[in-house]
Structure formats: C-alpha cells, structure tokens
Amino acid sequence: MAFDEKENKPKTSLGRLSRRSFLSQAGAMTAAAAVAPLASSPSPAQTAKADATPAFPGTVSVTLRVNGESHAIQIDPRATLLDTLRETIHLTGTKKGCDHGQCGACTVHVNGRRINSCLALAAMQQNAEITTIEGLGGPGKLHPMQDAFVEHDGFQCGYCTSGQIMSAVAMVKEPWGKTDGDVREAMSGNICRCGAYPNIVAAVQAVRRMS
Amino acid sequence: MDQISESKIIGVATRRVDGPLKVSGAAMYASDHHFPGLLFAWPVCATIAKGSISSLDTAEAEKMTGVVAVYHRTNIGPLYRVPPASGFSLILDEKRPPLEDDEIRYYGQYVAVVVANTVEQARAAAESVKVTYNREKPDADSKLRGSPLTTEKPEEKSKRGDTAAALRSAKVKVDSIYTIPAETHNPIELHASVAVYDGQKFTLYETSQAVVNHRDVLAQMLGVPPEQVQVITRFLGSGFGGKLWPWPQSALAAACARNLRRPVKLVVSRQMMFQSVGHRPAIEQRIQLAADLDGRLTAIEQEYVNHTSMLDDYDEGCGEITPFIYSTPNLLVTGGLARRNVGNPTAMRGPGAVPGLFALESAMDELAVSLKMDPVQLRLKNEPEIDESLKIPFSSRHMKECLTTGAERFGWANRTAEVGSMKRDGLTLGWGVAACAWLAARTETEASVELKQDGTARVACGTQDIGGGTYTVLAQIVSHETGIPVGKIDVVLGDSALPSGPISGGSWVTASVTPAVLEAARNAGQRLLLTAVKSENSPFKGRKPGELEFVGGMVRLKGQAQSAVPMAEVLRIAKINSVAGTGKSAGTLGAAKPEFSFHSYGAQFAEVTWQPEIARLRVNRVVTVIDAGRIMNPRPARNQIEGAVVMGIGMALFEETMYDRRSGAPVNNNLADYVMAVNADTPQIDVAFLDYPDYKLNALGVRGVGEIGLAGIAAAITSAVYHATGIRVRDLPVRIEDLLAMPRSDSAD
Numbered sequence: 001m002a003f004d005e006k007e008n009k010p011k012t013s014l015g016r017l018s019r020r021s022f023l024s025q026a027g028a029m030t031a032a033a034a035v036a037p038l039a040s041s042p043s044p045a046q047t048a049k050a051d052a053t054p055a056f057p058g059t060v061s062v063t064l065r066v067n068g069e070s071h072a073i074q075i076d077p078r079a080t081l082l083d084t085l086r087e088t089i090h091l092t093g094t095k096k097g098c099d100h101g102q103c104g105a106c107t108v109h110v111n112g113r114r115i116n117s118c119l120a121l122a123a124m125q126q127n128a129e130i131t132t133i134e135g136l137g138g139p140g141k142l143h144p145m146q147d148a149f150v151e152h153d154g155f156q157c158g159y160c161t162s163g164q165i166m167s168a169v170a171m172v173k174e175p176w177g178k179t180d181g182d183v184r185e186a187m188s189g190n191i192c193r194c195g196a197y198p199n200i201v202a203a204v205q206a207v208r209r210m211s
Numbered sequence: 212m213d214q215i216s217e218s219k220i221i222g223v224a225t226r227r228v229d230g231p232l233k234v235s236g237a238a239m240y241a242s243d244h245h246f247p248g249l250l251f252a253w254p255v256c257a258t259i260a261k262g263s264i265s266s267l268d269t270a271e272a273e274k275m276t277g278v279v280a281v282y283h284r285t286n287i288g289p290l291y292r293v294p295p296a297s298g299f300s301l302i303l304d305e306k307r308p309p310l311e312d313d314e315i316r317y318y319g320q321y322v323a324v325v326v327a328n329t330v331e332q333a334r335a336a337a338e339s340v341k342v343t344y345n346r347e348k349p350d351a352d353s354k355l356r357g358s359p360l361t362t363e364k365p366e367e368k369s370k371r372g373d374t375a376a377a378l379r380s381a382k383v384k385v386d387s388i389y390t391i392p393a394e395t396h397n398p399i400e401l402h403a404s405v406a407v408y409d410g411q412k413f414t415l416y417e418t419s420q421a422v423v424n425h426r427d428v429l430a431q432m433l434g435v436p437p438e439q440v441q442v443i444t445r446f447l448g449s450g451f452g453g454k455l456w457p458w459p460q461s462a463l464a465a466a467c468a469r470n471l472r473r474p475v476k477l478v479v480s481r482q483m484m485f486q487s488v489g490h491r492p493a494i495e496q497r498i499q500l501a502a503d504l505d506g507r508l509t510a511i512e513q514e515y516v517n518h519t520s521m522l523d524d525y526d527e528g529c530g531e532i533t534p535f536i537y538s539t540p541n542l543l544v545t546g547g548l549a550r551r552n553v554g555n556p557t558a559m560r561g562p563g564a565v566p567g568l569f570a571l572e573s574a575m576d577e578l579a580v581s582l583k584m585d586p587v588q589l590r591l592k593n594e595p596e597i598d599e600s601l602k603i604p605f606s607s608r609h610m611k612e613c614l615t616t617g618a619e620r621f622g623w624a625n626r627t628a629e630v631g632s633m634k635r636d637g638l639t640l641g642w643g644v645a646a647c648a649w650l651a652a653r654t655e656t657e658a659s660v661e662l663k664q665d666g667t668a669r670v671a672c673g674t675q676d677i678g679g680g681t682y683t684v685l686a687q688i689v690s691h692e693t694g695i696p697v698g699k700i701d702v703v704l705g706d707s708a709l710p711s712g713p714i715s716g717g718s719w720v721t722a723s724v725t726p727a728v729l730e731a732a733r734n735a736g737q738r739l740l741l742t743a744v745k746s747e748n749s750p751f752k753g754r755k756p757g758e759l760e761f762v763g764g765m766v767r768l769k770g771q772a773q774s775a776v777p778m779a780e781v782l783r784i785a786k787i788n789s790v791a792g793t794g795k796s797a798g799t800l801g802a803a804k805p806e807f808s809f810h811s812y813g814a815q816f817a818e819v820t821w822q823p824e825i826a827r828l829r830v831n832r833v834v835t836v837i838d839a840g841r842i843m844n845p846r847p848a849r850n851q852i853e854g855a856v857v858m859g860i861g862m863a864l865f866e867e868t869m870y871d872r873r874s875g876a877p878v879n880n881n882l883a884d885y886v887m888a889v890n891a892d893t894p895q896i897d898v899a900f901l902d903y904p905d906y907k908l909n910a911l912g913v914r915g916v917g918e919i920g921l922a923g924i925a926a927a928i929t930s931a932v933y934h935a936t937g938i939r940v941r942d943l944p945v946r947i948e949d950l951l952a953m954p955r956s957d958s959a960d
Binding site for chain 1: 242889
C-alpha cells in the first residue's frame, strides 16, 4: 500500500489533475453520491490511488505505519498526524474537533498508547505503530468495544465516537480502578456534546467485565 | 385521524441501523469527503468587531508555496442576497453574503479566503494576508435591559387580562431579573463544506440540519437554479440548532470551487465556531409573579431582551412556553432586541423555551419559598384545564403526572424545606424541581418507499439524522407497515435530491415523517398488489387488488394466510425490480385556526451536593419524567434526554461565551476555556417516559424528544443550589464565587 500499484507513485493528497480527468471523476462521484445508500459512501482510498502524483514543493517524504500497513507519503512538514491520516492517507474515521488537544475526537493509538493526533506532527511518528478506528474493526467485523458501543447506544451523532472508542480500548489496559467513577474520570478527555456519557460508561464497563 | 396502537416494532427498543458505521469510522461526515484535485480553503477573519477594512494586502500570501488563489471582496465573484424566507424555505440567519462590503460588524467576520494545495499552506497564507482597519469602538456589552433597543419598545408577544392591576393588588409577589450569557452550540463536528463544481452543477457536502433549505439558499446566493445545486449531509456530527441554516463558509467554499473549477474543502476552526456560525444570544429577563396566599397565580409578566447582530433581527422568543404552562387570568409577555457587534445569534437547542423556562421556573421556586409552599404543590395547584392563551384544548397533556411520578421516583416526600437542612455523608444536599414544556408539531414532508425483488425495502426522505436516531425511526415505520424486518430496510437521508423532508429542528422530525412514510409504504404496497393481480403467472392474476392484502412482507388473499406469497416472489414472477410509492403530509405549524395546543411536557428533579469547606458543588442526581407522546424507539430517546440533562448541567454551572468589551472578541474561544460537561460531571440520571400516544398529532401518536430534556433543567439545578446554600443565583452560570458570598435570608434576597 506504500505506492499506488498501477502508477507506482507515492500516495499524496497534493495531486493536480488535468481538468478533463477531474471532471470525469467528479461527475462519477457526484452521480454515485446521489444514489448511494447509507452503507456505500464513495471510497476515499480509491480516489487517492487515481490522484497519485509525485512530490510537490514544500513537502517531505515520510513513511508511516498505520493499522499494520506502511504508507510512503509526501506531506507538508507542518502536517499533524490527524490531518495526515485524514487528508493524505484518507483514513477519515479519526475526527477533528478542536485541533488543540481539548476534545479527544482525534484519539488514536501510537505504540499502544492513546494520544491526541492533532497534537502530534506526522513527520515525527515514522517509527511508530499507529492504530486508528479503522484498524480496530470494520462495520461487518466489529471489535468488542465497537460492538459494546452499539449495544449500549454509547453515542448519538457518532462524531466523537471514534475517539471515545480508541480512548476506551486503551483505557481498559491502563491501571484504573473498577468503578463507574473511574471510567468517568478516565474518559473525561473525550467530550461528547450529545452527552451520551452514561451509555459510554455502560459500554466500557461491559467490555471490562468480559475481559 | 388514524390510530395505530398495536405494533411489533413501534415503541420497541431497537439498535440503531447506522450504529456499525458510526463505531467503525465508516460513516461519512461532510469533511470526510475527498475528491481528486481537492484544494483547501482557509478564511481570513477580521480582528476587530466594528469598523472597516482600510487595506488588504495579499501579495505575500499569493507568493507562498502551494497557494492557488486569495479571494476577497473584489475578486470572489457574484454572491447574491437571498429573498425573504417563507415557511421553511430560504431561511438563513446571516443574510449578508460573505465579503459583500468592507464594513466589519463582528469579530471574526470573514474578510478574505485563501485556497491552497494543503490545509497547512492555506492556513499559513491566510495568516500572511495583511489587513489594516479603521477601528471603531465595538458594542459587545452584555448589559441588555435599559440599553437602547433595536425595537423602539419591547414588542407585545402575548397578553390577557390586566397584569399591572393584578400585580398592584397581589398578596404575594416575585419580581426578579435573570440573565443567561451567550452560549455556543459547540457540536464536536466543526462546520465544514466540501464544494464540487463541474461547470454547471454544484454538489455541496455540508454540515446541515436542513439540506433542502440549504440547497435553496445556496442556489440563490450563487445565482443558479435549485436543480443545479445538490446538498448532501449523510451524517451530521450534531448541530443543536447551529447547523440549521447556512453560514458564510458554505457560500465561500462554493464560490472558490466555482472560480477554480476544482473541489474545495473548507473546515471551520474551533475558534471560528465561536464567531461566525451562530450562538444562543445573551438574554435578560424580568419575571413578575402575583399570587394569592393559597398559591394560585393571579398574574405572570415576562419581559425579555436578547442581543442580536448589527444586520439581522434574531428574536429568541423566550415567551414561548409562558402563556400556556400555568393557569392565570392575567398575563403579559414582551420581548425586545439589543444590537451588538457580535456574530448572528441563532436557535440553540430549545430556543426560547430553555432560557424562558430558566427564568419562569426560577421565579416559581422563589414564589414557593415566599409562600412557604412545596414547589411541586405550587405547580400542581396552577395546572390549567386548557391552553388559556389560545383558548383551545391540549392535544395530550400530563404535566401533573410528570410532577407526581418524578416526585415519587426522586423521593421528594423526604425533602425538608429549610435551607441547608438536608445532609448526607458530611455533604449538604439541595433539592430542586422545575416543570418544562416544548412545542410539538408536524412540518410538511414528502417521502418515498420502494419494495424490491431482493426482499428489501428502501425508504428515502430529504431530512437528516443528526444523532437522534432518524435512520432507525424510518426503518421502524416502514417495518411496521410492511412487515419487512428493520435489518432489510435501506434508509436514505441527507440529500436535497430526495423527496423534500423536514428540517432537523424543533424536535419535529419523528412526528413529521410518520404520516408521509406510512402513506408512502401503503402506496408502495398498493402498487405491489396491483402488480400481483396484473402479472402473467401470478397466483393472484385476475383478482381485484381490493381482494388482496400486504401483510408481514407477504401478499395474500384477505385473511387467508395459506395463500401468502412473499413480496420478493411476487416481483420475481412479474419480472419487476421494484415498486414504489410516495407519501406527502401537511404541517401543523402556522395553522390559521389550530384545534389543539400541541406540546410535550416534563418535570426535572435535581439533587446537588455542596461542600462549603472546599467550595465544591456537584449535580449528583437527576430524575426527569417526560410526556412526549408515544416513544418510537426508547434507546435513542432515553439517550437524548440523558444528553440534554448533561447539557443542562453545562448551562447551569459552566457555559458562557465571554466577549472582550474592548475588542468584541469571544475570548474563551476553545474547548478548554468554554467549559462543557464531561463524563466526570455526569450525575445519576433516571429518565422516565409516560408514553401516552398523542393521536391528534399523527397515527402513531409520536411527538419528539430532542429539546424537552434541556428545558427546565437549569432552573431545577439553581433551585437546588438555593435549597443547599440559601443563595439564589439568577445569573447563569452558577459560579463558585456566587456561593462563597454570605448566605442571604429570603427577606433580604
């Protein structure tokens, strides 16, 4: 996955397309979106391949290991891990809520520990094992924590949910006490404006009881 | 109206059909969309709140690596104003299109926008655009009453009897002023627009609670017919009203895409979320109550003023609930606006009712204290028989039962009235109560249902799921009508190209979609029966459609189970892929002569704990009882009420957008300084639904639960704070310094 197999070029979001190729693709995407049912949104990964072009001025070559795969990419040296995951590697399950490390929506695992990916520069994560929500489990094969969030209705809008789940999976391995109060404390770096906190605690506790 | 009382799926706790997508990161929110050749836009925000641009120098920014364009007033191209709204069409709060002129009216107003290859390049270049201003002193004063009003005098909103006379002769009176600071919605999803333009058509991926209105507004602003604009919001990271109407970043992104003929993504920063995408305005309210010695209300007078922006008249409508919640012969509600150099306010969860009830229910608690009467009893005593403002009956009102059920679940009978008299584990307890209500309504809705040869159904409606569970609710309604299991129903929402659906606001979606989706499913079923009697080789060939019925996913002769043929088989025999039906239902809002007063009701009971030694106040326990008609899906419904309680704790104890009086800037413009309730702030929450179907609103008797849970909660908490501390906090949020003051006696209060 480091390179686009057809084009043998590194993946990047900086691609510049000819107008003709853009129009045909954008048209196809628009048409697909118009009829797309709930579960078949356009796949960003496919568009990334089509978009592959060589390096642009002002970018650096970086290789990141995300969800067990290496990604050789060209990025702006200022790019955060969050923006790189979303805009270059097109793993958009990780969400941006504040860019200041204040909301937790961008929580991912780096070498097994939870971090705010908006506070990490991507170029400094080259030797790390990064795990995002997509690496945990897909809609058809959920991780026990993901399944518990569905079962206990641990979300409403779903936007902070990736961060909540990544935080929860890491938290279970951290040395916290057993009570609901411990979970509330441990999960307070992840804001849920919908206020699904009681159900988030229920989901986390259900998983902790299983393990 | 039809009444559907029995159902295997309506009212049954059902897992969200979109749950697996949301927990795996596969649900596509606006800013998740990517297209080949995508560019990133970053707005340049004014750093003054009042004045004008004297110069704007883009030379340095334009030379920076990766910058594709810098747009400002002179080169953004046409962006038109929108004609006045009617009904739910062409609504937007900030009516001036972005970059229209050089005048600055609020801090953070967009003055230019940079487009570049990467988001980092766009942001850096935006910071390099040099803007100089003719700076004037802004008016961001939070003192509202007594300041010059936009409206020459407060407007009369509701009136009956003679409040002045009743107040003069009152045996017992309350006269208090309550303030609520500006509050910012702060959904965790930032407002975002991804605009794609193919030379003719705009496809706009938006953070919208109303895709159809958004399409119509953007078509007007861009000067193209509505069919050349499509707005898509498959998933919304919630909105709480802040994403109901388009904000300026949407037109900016579309204009950039138009000018460059390339897709453009614009994600608003959290700082900008405090500036240019709406907020609940600062509000001051004076409440006067008059009562007899036995507690019967003789007058309610409410006077409110909310701030608005320099160009637009946003009325918070704080008198929404006051005219009908209690029985009183004399009532007067007036409202006024005060202009400030702030971004445009907008509806925030429970607009009008939530701030209005904070004031009214606080005043009711003060009245109960003055009367030495139990606050639950005071409310029960003033229960009206009919809606006294409209002089029509209530469709279904169980306020008394909310109060008595809540009192029982909370253990209210154990309350001792004296301030600070209740202790537990060394803590001082405070118990407070408030009643609440929220408008129920249907809005005009269209929907389509398709029955397919593969045994599935597809239901489509141009509404949105903002987290309330609309995807699942539509699947439940279709499942109820067709017998097809929820798991085999594909729900398609969030696209302006679909049949026109309701805005995700006002807690109206579930009530609105119910009749249209039921009708669409029935019509699809009728088409299926017609297919069954017309197609060659059909076992029903030659029958009349009226001899057949569509039950449990099967076509059969009426009442004859052994004749049943699965829907899929009927279609396969007919070699037809699918049959479809449409449904359309009218709204109840704005009816010239309404027959019934439609509302939801509730009672909020709160327990706070107070430790004066370390000045620690916590909300420990909340019981909330809700009368919102039949509850369609108890899982997300309970979740929404719990979430509203959490938001109410924020409203009562934490939330305030602070404007710097010198610069007009919202200074606590981030999620660390604008404090919202986190997991550790969550109390024990007990939610009970009374579950009385309101068949006068629709056949399933459902009303909606999005907003009612936030109404009244702040007053229940401040009343509990009074009960614990003797301090009546009338200016939200409750601050520790308020509680460190010497407790005052009632007479001096």
